Amino acid sequence: MKRPRIGVFKFTSCDGCQLSLLNLEDELLDFVGLFQVAYFREATDRPLRGHLDIALVEGSVSTERQRSHVVAVRERTRYLVTVGACATSGGLQALRNWADIDDYKNAVYPSPAIIETLPCSTPISDHVYVDYELWGCPVSSDELSETLGSFLLDKRPGIPGYSLCMECKRKGIPCLLIARSAPCLGPVTRAGCGVLCPSLERPCYGCFGPKEGANIDSLLNVFRKSGLSHHDCALLLDKMNTSAYRKARTREGPP
Amino acid sequence: MKKLKKEHLRILFGGLTESHRVIGPKIEGGVVVLAEIAVHDIPAGFEDRQMAGSYRLVTGERPEIFSFSAGPDSFKRFLHPPVSEMFAFKSSRTAIAITAPDCQGKPLAFIGVRACDIAALKLYDKVFLGGAEKDQCYESRRKDSLVIALDCSYPGDNCFCHAMGTGPSVMDGFDIALVELDASFLLEAGTIAGQRLLDVLSLEEVTEGDMKERSSRTERCLGMMKKSIRTEDLPGLIYRSLDHPRWMDIAERDLECGNCTQVCPTCFCHSHYDFVRLAGISPRAREVSGTRVRKWDSCFSRNFARVHGGNFRPSRRARYRQWMSHKLAYTFEQFGLPGCVGCGRCITWCPAGIDITREVEALRDVR
Structure with missing residues (x-):
């Protein structure tokens, strides 16, 4: 058996999730020993050839060209894993999905006519089948390592789908929502960040996106009782996972 | 039952810290949590205001040392830690080697354990020690631990232990039971280990007045309890x-x-999760080493x-x-x-x- 061939791809994103992979400094030598890095623009300028066993895909689809590119990546890949908020939910740039793209173009660029873009920024899973999704802005290095190791061992990655509160309580961090009425998104947000913000006495703002079965309306009711307006509540959700939180609010399913 | 002057609580603490990690209440982030503490960490005089979905700590007028009620933590954080390694493993094509972790640390002494939590501890003992297979780490931590219980002077605003028949007075399941009075603590040993700790203290005899104060405090605590559950059937x-x-x-x-x-x-x-770092996987996964971790x-x-x-x-x-x-x-x-x-x-x-x-x-x- 040869080393599995891995490719790392970037669509519309800030490259931060690819850096999370490079930030696995202690494990990088193991990584290149266990995988054949077939394509990784952030790390090497080797061109892409042949098929891949696993592809890590960063970024959302926001241009016509990316739409065909992501299909091409899928066609040559056995396992496709999205890494980070952009690839998994459309990213911060999906804020334009709720506005007029021409207004944005005219406000930002001196020559808006030369900008080629789709009116919406969409997650990879809107375009091709995705085998596994890693959330986070950026994605957690530990979860990346766990996913890559699990791929080699053919096991399910030990990555939670439950709320951030679970991790927060395990760490024994005093609850900002209960003890200070802070508008913390922890109860509806996926664990995985290592409780970065609440550890520093800042409420969660949802980098890891909605947890499985998030009851967002109930949490917003709590925020409204402590004085937040409808507008403030909407702003809390409209960040790097805006699409995913909005979708989770409207999803039909058994309560 | 004997009596200890309040200022001598630190002597009891001093004796404990030589041999144990003393786990008790302290303030962190505006909340009474449980942690390894010294006697001066106990947030004496603080009061908590609790509602459904709300907790605030305020400086109050109460004269007691244990003037507050239970926070989010309980003994379970220490006897059944939120994240713990069960074992390390190394497997090859032909064999698997397991290394058990060392769960022996300095023994734990829990100070200020309420009657409700003692009832919970009894359930925990059944869960982790009552079956055919005992949880070895729980057993080693539990066996050496000391429970220094406390009668509640004040209930929390969401407490209903009287309805569940577990409190507010401590009945059993302790090494030492404390009752806080105006000027002193009443102490009772429940085990030989508890008695040994009491033997080195200068204790006074309990008077009839002390017992009256105790029962009037229990009455007051019961009277302040706002919530209840009808438990019939x-x-x-x-x-x-x-x-x-x-x-x-x-x-x-x-x-x-x-x-x-x-x-x-x-x-x-x-x-349970099996965690394997990339460094733990040899080429072609012939050898794999990692840890099995238990998380709440x-x-x-x-x-x-x-x-x-x-x-x-x-x-x-x-x-x-x-x-x-x-x-x-x-x-x-x-x-x-x-x-x-x-x-x-x-x-x-x-x-x-x-x-x-x-x-x-x-x-x-x-x-």
Whole structure:
């Protein structure tokens, strides 16, 4: 058996999730020993050839060209894993999905006519089948390592789908929502960040996106009782996972 | 029963810290948590104001040292740690080697354990030590630990231990029991280990007046308790109410965040994960080394209790019902003990403010 061939791809994103992979400094030598890095623009300028066993895909689809590119990546890949908020939910740039793209173009660029873009920024899973999704802005290095190791061992990655509160309580961090009425998104947000913000006495703002079965309306009711307006509540959700939180609010399913 | 001057509490502490890690209340981030403490860490004089989904600590007028009620933590954080390594493993094509962790540390001494938590500890002992296989790490931590219990002077605003029959006075299950009076502590040893600690203290005889003060304090504490549950035929009520419309009403509010289960002193559910770093995998995965880790989990997690093909409880309604039914009905069958000890933590620390006492009342309403 040869080393599995891995490719790392970037669509519309800030490259931060690819850096999370490079930030696995202690494990990088193991990584290149266990995988054949077939394509990784952030790390090497080797061109892409042949098929891949696993592809890590960063970024959302926001241009016509990316739409065909992501299909091409899928066609040559056995396992496709999205890494980070952009690839998994459309990213911060999906804020334009709720506005007029021409207004944005005219406000930002001196020559808006030369900008080629789709009116919406969409997650990879809107375009091709995705085998596994890693959330986070950026994605957690530990979860990346766990996913890559699990791929080699053919096991399910030990990555939670439950709320951030679970991790927060395990760490024994005093609850900002209960003890200070802070508008913390922890109860509806996926664990995985290592409780970065609440550890520093800042409420969660949802980098890891909605947890499985998030009851967002109930949490917003709590925020409204402590004085937040409808507008403030909407702003809390409209960040790097805006699409995913909005979708989770409207999803039909058994309560 | 003997009496100790309040200022001599530090002598009891001094004796304990030589041999034990003393775990007790201290303030962190505006909340009374449990941690390794010195006697001066006890937030004497602070009072907590609790509501469903709200907790505030204020400086009050109360003269007691233990002037506050229980925070989110309980002994479980220490006897059944939130994340613990079960063993390290190294497997090759032909063999697997297992290394057990060393769970022996300095023994624990819990100070200020309330009656509700002692009831929860009894359930924990049944869960981890009562079966055919004992949990070895729990056993080694528990066996060497000391429980220094405390009668509640003041209940928390969400407490209902009197209804569950667990408090507010400590009856058993302690090494030393403390009762705080105006000028002194009453002390009673429950075990030989507890008696040894008392033997080195300069104790006074208890007077009839002290006993009167004790019972009037218990009366006052009972009188201040705001919440209650009617417990007649509680398991029967649950079994009859499995299709009650109230479950759907709860599911609308329920965040499914799992906070109630993490702060509950009787919730013991956990999951195991095998963690392997890339460095632990040899080329072609011929040799694999890693650790098996246990983490607190919750019946509110969708991945918990998932089996091939899905989860038996696919809705919030079903998951909340499972949690409450386990607390109020199933544990009687499983362990012969109540799964709810009336500490009120799940009410305070629920962001949506779901109040188990009100939900039980709602179930009693015939549709």
